[in-house]
Amino acid sequence: FEPITVGIAIGAASALTGYLSYKDLYCRFAECCRSERPLNASALKQDLEEKLFGQHLATEVILKALTGFKNNKNPKKPLTLSLHGWAGTGKNFVSQIVAENLHPKGLKSNFVHLFVSTLHFPHEQHIKLYQDQLQRWIRGNVSACAGSVFIFDEMDKLHPGVIDAIKPFLDYYEQIDGVSYRKAIFIFLSNAGGDLITKTALDFWRAGRKREDIQLKDLEAVLSVGVFNNKHSGLWHSGLIDRNLIDYFIPFLPLEYRHVKMCVRAEMKARGSAIDEDIITRVAEEMTFFPKDEKIYSDKGCKTVQSRLDFY
Numbered sequence: 001f002e003p004i005t006v007g008i009a010i011g012a013a014s015a016l017t018g019y020l021s022y023k024d025l026y027c028r029f030a031e032c033c034r035s036e037r038p039l040n041a042s043a044l045k046q047d048l049e050e051k052l053f054g055q056h057l058a059t060e061v062i063l064k065a066l067t068g069f070k071n072n073k074n075p076k077k078p079l080t081l082s083l084h085g086w087a088g089t090g091k092n093f094v095s096q097i098v099a100e101n102l103h104p105k106g107l108k109s110n111f112v113h114l115f116v117s118t119l120h121f122p123h124e125q126h127i128k129l130y131q132d133q134l135q136r137w138i139r140g141n142v143s144a145c146a147g148s149v150f151i152f153d154e155m156d157k158l159h160p161g162v163i164d165a166i167k168p169f170l171d172y173y174e175q176i177d178g179v180s181y182r183k184a185i186f187i188f189l190s191n192a193g194g195d196l197i198t199k200t201a202l203d204f205w206r207a208g209r210k211r212e213d214i215q216l217k218d219l220e221a222v223l224s225v226g227v228f229n230n231k232h233s234g235l236w237h238s239g240l241i242d243r244n245l246i247d248y249f250i251p252f253l254p255l256e257y258r259h260v261k262m263c264v265r266a267e268m269k270a271r272g273s274a275i276d277e278d279i280i281t282r283v284a285e286e287m288t289f290f291p292k293d294e295k296i297y298s299d300k301g302c303k304t305v306q307s308r309l310d311f312y
């Protein structure tokens with residue numbers, strides 16, 4: 001070997017390792033966008049199976065959708081998930097789990113953005129302004145981190161039309177003005193369709209069939225049509241549904257008495273309290289259940305469980 005070539009090679013190698021370790025070091029202290037980092041599917045599976053109660057469909061679909069999307073080096077469009085169900089059934093909770101599995105800081109990450117309709121887009125007369133702001137915000141953030149996650153809560157309270165402003169970003173374009181949106185993830189949360197989901201769950205219950213036998217096909221089509229035709233869904237006559245830009249409609253089933261008890265137990269565990277079955281039963285019995293005759297489903301899901309537990 002020629003001494004000069006060896007010198008150059010060593011110099012280049014040390015510069016490279018120096019750079020890599022500098023980057024690693026930097027990322028230890030500051031949050032780095034690592035869109036290419038593979039998803040730890042078994043960690044996500046474990047999180048969903050251990051923490052999310054009574055939602056076999058959501059668990060299965062979210063796991064499949066995210067693993068497929070993250071394993072694909074060249075997705076043709078961003079991933080869009082639309083989560084539907086009654087209050088307190090776990091939609092925000094799941095979004096938090098998903099966010100944490102994609103970016104370790106979860107909802108606190110600079111790459112995870114939560115919009116709440118009533119907070120961020122409250123006035124009907126400013127729709128045009130919201131559309132502009134939303135487009136600018138998404139463009140800026142996806143340019144900074146391709147794997148950005150955007151969560152839209154309370155979609156059912158969003159004025160129809162606002163969300164259509166992001167339609168171009170969700171479509172199959174390779175790039176728009178030099179930015180590719182294909183690695184981003186959009187999650188919409190909504191109560192719209194909750195009544196349809198409950199009806200299906202109730203039909204199964206009344207027919208003596210198991211909750212776990214409800215399949216996605218029993219609900220997905222009903223849900224997308226129902227949401228499209230519901231003036232108060234945030235997706236009323238939306239181009240997102242029209243153009244098939246929503247990849248998955250994910251139903252959240254209403255929670256039963258046994259699930260509420262599981263939530264109380266989990267909350268006690270999280271607080272480091274001793275598990276007291278008597279208190280668990282008392283908290284669960286304080287919740288109200290519907291329909292009037294059968295009293296099967298909690299009308300607030302697991303919401304308010306935490307505050308009720310404070311009484312004991």
Ligand SMILES: Nc1ncnc2c1ncn2[C@@H]1O[C@H](COP(=O)(O)OP(=O)(O)OP(=O)(O)O)[C@@H](O)[C@H]1O
Pocket residue numbers: 051052053054055085086087088089090091092093094189190191255263301302303
């Ligand atoms: N299926 C569930 N499994 C475990 N915990 C749950 C579940 N559903 C709700 N919880 C608990 O109840 C809390 C409130 O639920 P969450 O905010 O996810 O409801 P939501 O479906 O988003 O309701 P809303 O439509 O009113 O926003 C969660 O933080 C979680 O602790």
